[in-house]
Amino acid sequence: MPNxxxxxxxxQRLGRxxxxxxxxxxxRMPVACGSNYFAEVxxxxxxxxxxYDPAKWLEAEMxxxxxxxxxxxxxxxxxxxPMFDAINCLTxxxxxxxxxxxxxxxxxxxxxxxxxxxxQLIENPSLYVINTWLPRIMGELAEPGSARATMxxxxxxxxxxxxxxxxxxxxxxxxxxxGMPQPMAGFFLAPxxxxxxxxxxxxxxxxxxxxxxxxxxxxxxxxxxxMVNLALSTGDPFRRYPIFVPTHKPMxxxxxQFDEFxxxxxxxxxxxxxxxxYAVRAYLEGDWGQHWKHLLELPKGSVLCDIDSQGDIxxxxxxxxxxxxxxxxxxxxxxxxxxxxxxxxxxxxxxxxAGKDKRLLINGGCNIPxxxxxxxYRAMLDAIMEFGQYDSxxxxxxxxxxxxxxxxxxxxxxxxxxxxxKAEWGGVQGDEQLIREPWERFEAMAYAFIWQWVL
Amino acid sequence: xxxxxxxxxxxxxxxxKKLVDQRLAAGDTPVSLLAELNxxxxxxxxxxxxxxxxxxxxxxxxEILKNVMAKLEPLLQAGPQTESKGKVVIGTVKGDxxxxxxxxxxxxxxxxxxxxxxxxxxxxxxxFIQAVKDSGAKxxxxxxxxxxxxxxxxxxxxxxxxxxxxxxxKVMIGGAPCxxxxxxxxxxxYYAADAVAGxxxxxxxxx
Numbered sequence: 276m277p278n279x280x281x282x283x284x285x286x287q288r289l290g291r292x293x294x295x296x297x298x299x300x301x302x303r304m305p306v307a308c309g310s311n312y313f314a315e316v317x318x319x320x321x322x323x324x325x326x327y328d329p330a331k332w333l334e335a336e337m338x339x340x341x342x343x344x345x346x347x348x349x350x351x352x353x354x355x356x357p358m359f360d361a362i363n364c365l366t367x368x369x370x371x372x373x374x375x376x377x378x379x380x381x382x383x384x385x386x387x388x389x390x391x392x393x394x395q396l397i398e399n400p401s402l403y404v405i406n407t408w409l410p411r412i413m414g415e416l417a418e419p420g421s422a423r424a425t426m427x428x429x430x431x432x433x434x435x436x437x438x439x440x441x442x443x444x445x446x447x448x449x450x451x452x453x454g455m456p457q458p459m460a461g462f463f464l465a466p467x468x469x470x471x472x473x474x475x476x477x478x479x480x481x482x483x484x485x486x487x488x489x490x491x492x493x494x495x496x497x498x499x500x501x502m503v504n505l506a507l508s509t510g511d512p513f514r515r516y517p518i519f520v521p522t523h524k525p526m527x528x529x530x531x532q533f534d535e536f537x538x539x540x541x542x543x544x545x546x547x548x549x550x551x552x553y554a555v556r557a558y559l560e561g562d563w564g565q566h567w568k569h570l571l572e573l574p575k576g577s578v579l580c581d582i583d584s585q586g587d588i589x590x591x592x593x594x595x596x597x598x599x600x601x602x603x604x605x606x607x608x609x610x611x612x613x614x615x616x617x618x619x620x621x622x623x624x625x626x627x628x629a630g631k632d633k634r635l636l637i638n639g640g641c642n643i644p645x646x647x648x649x650x651x652y653r654a655m656l657d658a659i660m661e662f663g664q665y666d667s668x669x670x671x672x673x674x675x676x677x678x679x680x681x682x683x684x685x686x687x688x689x690x691x692x693x694x695x696x697k698a699e700w701g702g703v704q705g706d707e708q709l710i711r712e713p714w715e716r717f718e719a720m721a722y723a724f725i726w727q728w729v730l
Numbered sequence: 731x732x733x734x735x736x737x738x739x740x741x742x743x744x745x746x747k748k749l750v751d752q753r754l755a756a757g758d759t760p761v762s763l764l765a766e767l768n769x770x771x772x773x774x775x776x777x778x779x780x781x782x783x784x785x786x787x788x789x790x791x792x793e794i795l796k797n798v799m800a801k802l803e804p805l806l807q808a809g810p811q812t813e814s815k816g817k818v819v820i821g822t823v824k825g826d827x828x829x830x831x832x833x834x835x836x837x838x839x840x841x842x843x844x845x846x847x848x849x850x851x852x853x854x855x856x857x858f859i860q861a862v863k864d865s866g867a868k869x870x871x872x873x874x875x876x877x878x879x880x881x882x883x884x885x886x887x888x889x890x891x892x893x894x895x896x897x898x899x900k901v902m903i904g905g906a907p908c909x910x911x912x913x914x915x916x917x918x919x920y921y922a923a924d925a926v927a928g929x930x931x932x933x934x935x936x937x
Contacts, residue, residue, distance in 0.1 A: 368827060374825075375825070378825050378878070379876060379878065381826075381827050381828070381876070383827065384830075477789070477830055478789055478793065481786045481789045481790055481793070482790065482793060484786065484790075485741065485743065485790055486743075526785070527784065527785040527786045527789070528784060528785075528786050529783070529784040529786060529787065530784075532784070532786055561906070565784075583906075584906070584907070585906060606909065606911070607877040607907045608877075608880075608907065608909055608911040608912050608915075609911070611877060611880060612880065612911055612912065612915050613911070644877045644878070645877075645878055646877065646878050646880070
C-alpha cells in the first residue's frame with residue numbers, strides 16, 4: 276500500500292478514537308482496547324520475547340494488525356525488561372526471568388515504606404523517594420553510594436534512553452507502515468495508589484486509614500504535583516493520545532473511604548491534566564460501581580473509563596455513559612472460554628445498550644487476555660462492524676494537535692534547578708540558553724525516571 | 731452479642747484490645763473470648779453481605795483479630811484443645827503469585843473457627859492434592875487473580891479425581907477472573923463471588 280493511504284488510515288483511526296473519547300459523533304464504534312495482551316502472543320512470541328526483544332515485539336504487533344485490520348489503536352506491552360534488570364526492580368516478577376517464559380509479568384506488593392515515614396514523604400516527596408524508597412525497591416541499590424549501586428544507576432539511565440527510543444521507533448513504524456495509532460501515551464497513578472501499591476502495600480494502607488488517616492490524606496495531597504509531573508513528562512507532547520492511569524485500590528474501599536481518601540487528590544490530578552489539554556484513559560479496575568459517579572464531576576469527554584469485568588457495564592452506561600466514553604463489556608471468560616456465537620450476542624446487547632448517544636468501546640475488562648481464542652476475538656470484531664455502525668457520512672479526522680498552548684502546562688519538576696547549577700559555577704560566559712535547555716531537559720528526564728517506579 | 735463482639739464488629743481496634751485484656755485479667759478463659767471474637771467476625775461478614783462494609787473493612791477486622799490472637803494463641807495452646815469447625819485447604823494456583831484475596835478468605839475462615847491449611851501462592855497441583863490427602867479436608871479452595879489459570883484449576887480438579895479424592899472433597903474457586911462459566915469449565919463444585927460467600931460455602935459443606 277502506498278504511504279498516503281496509510282497516513283489516511285492513521286488519521287481515520289485516530290480521529291475515530293479521539294471522537295469517541297470526546298463524545299463526538301462517530302461513523303462507527305472504534306475497536307480500541309488499551310492493553311491488548313492477546314496481540315502480544317498471537318504471533319507465537321513468548322511473553323519473554325516481547326519484553327526483551329523489541330524487534331520481536333514490533334513484529335508481533337505487525338502480524339496482529341495484518342490479521343485484524345479493523346483494530347483502530349494498538350498497544351500491548353509497556354515494559355522493556357533490561358531497564359528493570361539494570362536496577363533489579365523488586366516490585367515486578369518478569370517472564371523468562373522469575374517466571375516461565377510464557378507467563379505474564381506480575382506485580383508484587385510489600386511494605387517498602389514504613390508506617391512512621393509519612394512525615395518524610397509529605398515534607399519532600401522526591402527526596403524521600405531517592406534516599407529511602409528507591410534503595411528498598413531496587414535490589415542493585417541496596418548499598419547506596421557503593422560502586423555497584425553507582426554502576427546500576429548509570430546503566431539504568433542508559434536503558435531508560437533506550438526504552439524511549441524503542442517506544443518512539445515502534446510508534447513511528449506502526450504509524451508509517453501500518454497506519455496504526457496508540458491508545459495512550461504516558462502514565463501516572465492516583466496519589467492514593469502511588470502510596471498504596473509500591474510504597475505501603477494494601478494491608479498497611481488499609482490500617483493507615485484507621486490509625487493515621489490525616490497523614491495518609493496529607494501524603495496523597497503531597498503526591499498530586501508529582502503525579503501531574505510524571506504524566507506530563509511521559510505524555511504525548513502533541514496531545515493526540517490520552518494519558519494512561521490504572522486504578523488499583525478503589526475496589527477495596529467503601530464509598531465513604533473513597534470520597535475521603537482517594538478521590539480528592541485523584542480529582543486534582545485529573546483536573547490539572549485536563550487544564551493542560553490532555554484526555555486521560557483510566558482503568559477502573561475491580562468494581563467501581565459505588566465510585567464512578569464522581570467521573571461526572573470532570574468535563575464531559577475528558578476521561579475514557581475502562582469498566583472492569585467485575586463492574587456492571589450496563590449500569591455504568593446508565594449512570595456515566597452520557598458523560599464519559601466507556602470501554603469494556605466482555606468478560607475474560609467469554610474471550611477465553613466462550614464461543615463466537617456467545618460473543619456475537621454479547622456485542623449485540625452492548626451495542627443496543629450504548630445506542631447512538633453513548634460512547635462505548637467494546638473490550639475485555641481493561642484488557643484483551645493472553646489466552647483469548649482467536650475465533651472469539653474475530654467474532655467480536657465482526658459483531659462490532661455489524662452492530663456498531665452509526666453515520667457512514669462522517670469522515671473521521673484527528674483533532675488539531677496540541678489544542679491547548681504548551682505554555683499552559685505546569686513547569687516540569689527538577690531536582691537540581693538550573694539556578695542552583697549556574698550559581699555553583701558562578702555564572703556562565705556564553706549563551707546561557709544553550710546550556711540551560713539540555714540541563715533542564717535531562718534533569719526532567721531523570722526526575723521522571725525516579726517516579727516511574729511507583730507504577 | 732457481647733461488648734467484645736460489638737467492638738470488633740464496629741472495628742474499634744483499641745477497644746477490642748482493652749476489653750480482651752480486662753476480661754483475661756478478670757479470669758475469663760481464652761476459649762470464651764475466642765467464641766466472642768468469632769461472633770464479631772461473623773457480624774462483620776454479615777455487614778459485608780449487606781454491602782454496608784467493603785473489602786477494606788474485612789481486611790481491618792482480620793488485622794484486629796490477628797493482633798488479638800497473637801496474645802490468645804499461647805494461652806489457648808496451654809489450655810484444653812477446642813474443636814475446629816473443619817479443615818480447609820487453600821492456595822493461589824500455579825503461575826499466579828497474588829495473595830490478597832486468598833489471604834482475606836483465609837483470615838475470615840480462621841475468624842469463623844476453621845482450621846486453614848494455607849499453601850501460599852504459585853501452588854502446584856500435586857501440593858494441593860497432597861494437602862487434601864494429608865489433612866482429610868472436605869474443602870479445597872483455589873484462588874486466582876490472573877485469567878491464564880483456568881486450565882490449571884481444571885487440571886487440579888482432574889488430578890483430584892485421578893488420585894481417588896474427588897468424592898471426599900468439595901472444590902471452591904474464587905478471585906477476579908472467576909465466574910459461573912469458569913466454574914463449569916474447571917469442574918469445581920462452587921464459585922465464591924466474594925470472601926464472605928467463600929466462608930458461607932465452607933459453613934454449608936461442614937454443616
